[in-house]
Amino acid sequence: MDEIEALSSIYGEDWCVVDEDEKIYCIKINDCLDQPKWTLCLQVILPPGYPTAEPPIYQLNAPWLRGQDYMELANSLEEIYVQNLGESILYLWVEKIRDVLIEKAQSSDPEPDIKKTSEEVDEDDGADFLLDYQPIQEDPIKMLNYITSESQEGDEERPSIHHGDPITDRRSTFQAHLAPVVTPRQVKRVLEKLYENKKIASATHNIYAYRIYCEDKQTFLQDCEDDGETAAGGRLLHLMQILNVHNVLVVVSRWYGGILLGPDRFKHINNCARNVLVEYNYVPSVEESSKQAGKSKKIRKDNKKRTEH
Incomplete structure (x- = not known):
């Protein structure tokens, strides 16, 4: 609470309380110019174990934040968390994002054009989801070649x-x-094997995301691919971040049937992904999560009673 009060004082109107009970906050960050060119909205959810045991759950909202820009910024935030385990880090996150925006404002790079490649175009694609990701490569296999080419x-x-x-x-x-992976080379090999299947190769979209925990650096190697279904890869990666799954690749194939599904298509993609992660024990089932939540709630109540007595 001391951290929240300090941030509210520092950032004033740019700091917004979305839901005080659930500890959801949002801050608008810009490049400090009189007429900001680069802006970004950081939304965070502070879980019960923050800051001692759990990192904030975050979303990044900016129409330009795609591809390499997104991955570099996300990795920077995770590195800050790892380097400051057990400490309050929101101020460090905000100022790191601000440094990135200032650097962009000082560069001559124009804001990138954002084009949709899905056969379904929704006016609210970006409105109902804050983390919007655009793939760097058109070919999913090519995306990994540069990572694995230097490996001997x-x-x-x-x-x-x-x-x-x-x-x-x-x-x-x-x-x-789903496949367990611990190196980018394994990701590449799994994708190649999947695309040998004619049915999978013929899918309208093969959306994927992976997260690999690097023990030596105590950080994550992660990426995702839309394969033409705009923002789907970013949504899938964000689901995996929220579930905190490690060392796994998830691919979701979609065969388009000729009828537009609108936002429901993203719901089905994430539901498929979550179901397979639950089935192979990467995350607990809804029933197990409810039991754990009930036990935690009972422990908190018992501790509160003892404290009152």
């Missing part, structure tokens, strides 16, 4: 691939595929 290691064993149950809605079908 021999071929690593290809991880086993698991397939989730499909979801069908208005003739469109969605199916998730």
Whole structure:
């Protein structure tokens, strides 16, 4: 609470309380120019274990924040968290973002054009989701080539691939595929193996995201791919960040059935992904989560009673 009070005083009107009970806050950050060119909105949820045991859950909202820009900024925020474990970090996050915006304002780079590539175009695609991601490469396999090309290691064993149950809605079908991965080379090999399947290769979109925990650097190597379904990869990666899953690749194939689904398509993509993560024990099921939450609530109540007595 001391941190929140300090941030509210420092940033004034740019600091916004979205939900005080749930500890959801939002801050508008700009490049400090009289007429800001680069702006970004950082929304954070402070979990019960913050700052001693849990990091903030965050979303980044900026129409220009895509591709390399997004990944570099997200990795910087995670590095700040790792370097300051157990400490309040929101001020450090805000000022790091501000430094990035100032650097962009001082550069001659124009704001990038944002184009949609999905066959479905929604007016509210960016409105209902704050973390909007655009792939760097058109070919999902090419995206990983530059990461693995410098590696002199021999071929690593290809991880086993698991397939989730499909979801069908208005003739469109969605199916998730999952593989445990610990290196970018393994990600590449899994993708290559999946695309050998003619049915998967013929999917309208093969959206994927992966998160690999680097023990030596205590940080994450992560990326995602829309494969033409604008913002879907970013949404999938964000789901995996919220669930805090490690060392896993999730691919969601979509076969378009000719009927526009609107925002429902993102719901099906994330539901497929979550279902397969639950099935293979990367996250607890809803029932297990409810039991754990109930136990935690009971412990807090018991501790409160003892304190009052």
